[in-house]
Amino acid sequence: MNLNLTTPQNETNENPNSPTTKTKSELFNLGQGSSVLYIPKLLVYEESWNHFHYFNKHIPWTRPTIKVFGRSLLQPRDTCYVASEGLPELVYSGYQPRAYSWDEFPPLKKLLDEVHQALPGSRFNSLLLNRYKGGNDYVGWHADDEKLYGPTPEIASVSFGCEREFLLKKRPKKTPQAKRLDGESPSKRVKKSKDPDQHTFMLKHGSLLVMRGYTQRDWLHSVPKRVKADSIRINLTFRLVL
Template sequence: MSNRRLTTLLQPSATNPNNPPKDGDETATPFKKQTLDLGNGSEIIYFPRCLPVDDSWELFDYLDTQIPWTRPTVRVFGRSCLQPRETCYIASSGLPQLSYSGYKPQPYSWDDYPPLKNILEAVHKALPGSKFNSLLLNKYKGGNDNVGWHADDEKLYGPTPEIASVSFGCEREFLLKKRPSKPYSKVHRKSEDEEPAKKRMKKSDQHSFMLKHGSLLVMRGYTQRDWLHSVPKRAKIEATRINLTFRLVL
């Protein structure tokens, strides 16, 4: 992977002066940055094409073949199981240890994987003021591989982490749903026998993004406190997807 090629990352592409895109016209500007206000200080930003397509395929091949992927055993609801995707963890030296689902990934060094530094630089350019120091990589080898509903709310990221997620390869659906608030019953119920009212989820409490090859999705504010996210199984998919989530360990 040459650095020269990656210096072109995030240069704005020229528009045709005879046919300028109209504001709000999704077909004319399909790659425009989108912002989704989730309310109460949570926000998603989506850049459908953060990295140029050709660079993204070169990066996909690099990541697929050069990263030391592992499929660890994790604990879910008190049971040990193989994590349904491959993973790898990169972190700057001296940071506190990451631990999730009873698994403590040994961090690899940024210096051993220079293209990751190029992607990090592109993400920093897209998000002025950001400064990530760790990276969790996930490889989904076909539609059975997935990540279940969770929030990246580990203490070492602080109360309002910004998480930048870059996707390569096969498009997969990324879902968000609002965390259930304290049950009404817990607050108001007079007796334990009273049935809690089942609430139907509102449309505005769930969202879906089809994460494109070379895209960047950012979760900010209170998204990890108030929302859950997942990449569900998709029976018919055979192709591989690779996802990189950049995080700041405080």
């Protein structure tokens, strides 16, 4: 289902003193305890570009080798991991990233504060950054359902740069718990239908998308390859490690 075809419940940012722009947020109820909150303009335009240029230049990006279905391949995007001290180590697809400190990147700490102000009651202590250099970079169908995030993780995703599609589809009931499918690109476009089991969001520069409740248990998400996506996109996903 395309973003424009969904009927959301509109909300306003709860904190009027937040440094974010005063924009309406949109709450999408996916059913059975799953929901997505979308704020198209979390940050003002100039601040968003300042973040983009800093992250693109100063983050120690790496493109690791991962294992998918028993074979090794180069991850189709750059990545970096930041976490508070003392947290359990993150491992995905056979890869264990180095955990950098928040203090090493002051703009990340500032952005973390801004996300917390936009989402009262939320708390995040880790961050996975991804950089998509162009349309051939992607992330395959997966769910962020690692045990260290708990049964109902809240995942807050902030995007900068090139606008890219973010796809959601209902996980088939008979499949096992989600495996990361970075070697399997969601290249086919999701049809703009009224199918309640698939949704498409166009993530804008400076936007915030939050997955809540049982979204990681019941849904899969991806950012597919797109030929027309000819510039860099940087995405930051804030998580709470329990």
